[in-house]
Amino acid sequence: MQIRVSVNGTEYVRDVEPRLLLVHLLRDDLGLTGTHWGCDTSNCGACAVWLDEQPVKACTVLAVMAEGHRVRTIESLESRSGLDQVQRSFIACHGLQCGFCTPGMLMTARWLLDHNPSPTEADVREAIVGQTCRCTGYENIVRSVLHAAEAEAGRFPERGQEPGIVQVPL
Structure with a gap:
């Protein structure tokens, strides 16, 4: 399936398998390895990102569910002026x-x-x-x-x- 998603303000279009988790799209496809993949069961919360300004566990969200949405990861916290x-x-x-x-x-x-x-x-x-x-x-x-x-x-x-x-x- 083809998806369009905004991650940290950058638009991406990707072909993904319907079962691909958002955490794997972020880490493996987009190279944003700051989001940690911990338990794959939604228990630990290490993979928390924002989906349209709401925290979600990226191991419980399919990448196709992010279609047309905004994702914010840990990489977005630091700015030109320094650390958040x-x-x-x-x-x-x-x-x-x-x-x-x-x-x-x-x-x-x-x-x-x-x-x-x-x-x-x-x-x-x-x-x-x-x-x-x-x-x-x-x-x-x-x-x-x-x-x-x-x-x-x-x-x-x-x-x-x-x-x-x-x-x-x-």
Whole structure:
């Protein structure tokens, strides 16, 4: 089947098998390997992407279901001006360990903050309930999302100057 899909603002037309999962289209066909494929059962959430501004698990969506829709992946978070605040906060607050769940956590966190700029700890925990982290126990992940909310609310003096961020020249 031929599909047309917008991924991170770029239009793609692809011939795909009807049974192809969105996660495989993204990783194998488009080379966007930031979206992790973890369990293939929709349990872990490492493959979370946005489909028309809603988080979905890409291992539960067929590529043909994305026909005519907009997909946003982890690769879209970084811009010309640098890392997204959520990414910077995960670094500052040690919200990642092995990094496997991180793309799904970041996409879910970004969605939450776009829809609720002042979440409570309970809001964050509810938003990430579909994500499995095997390393951190979630404390630093929750702290990272709350840190990002504080930073975006302007509670830090200057972008990139949040407590705990080490500036490393490239």
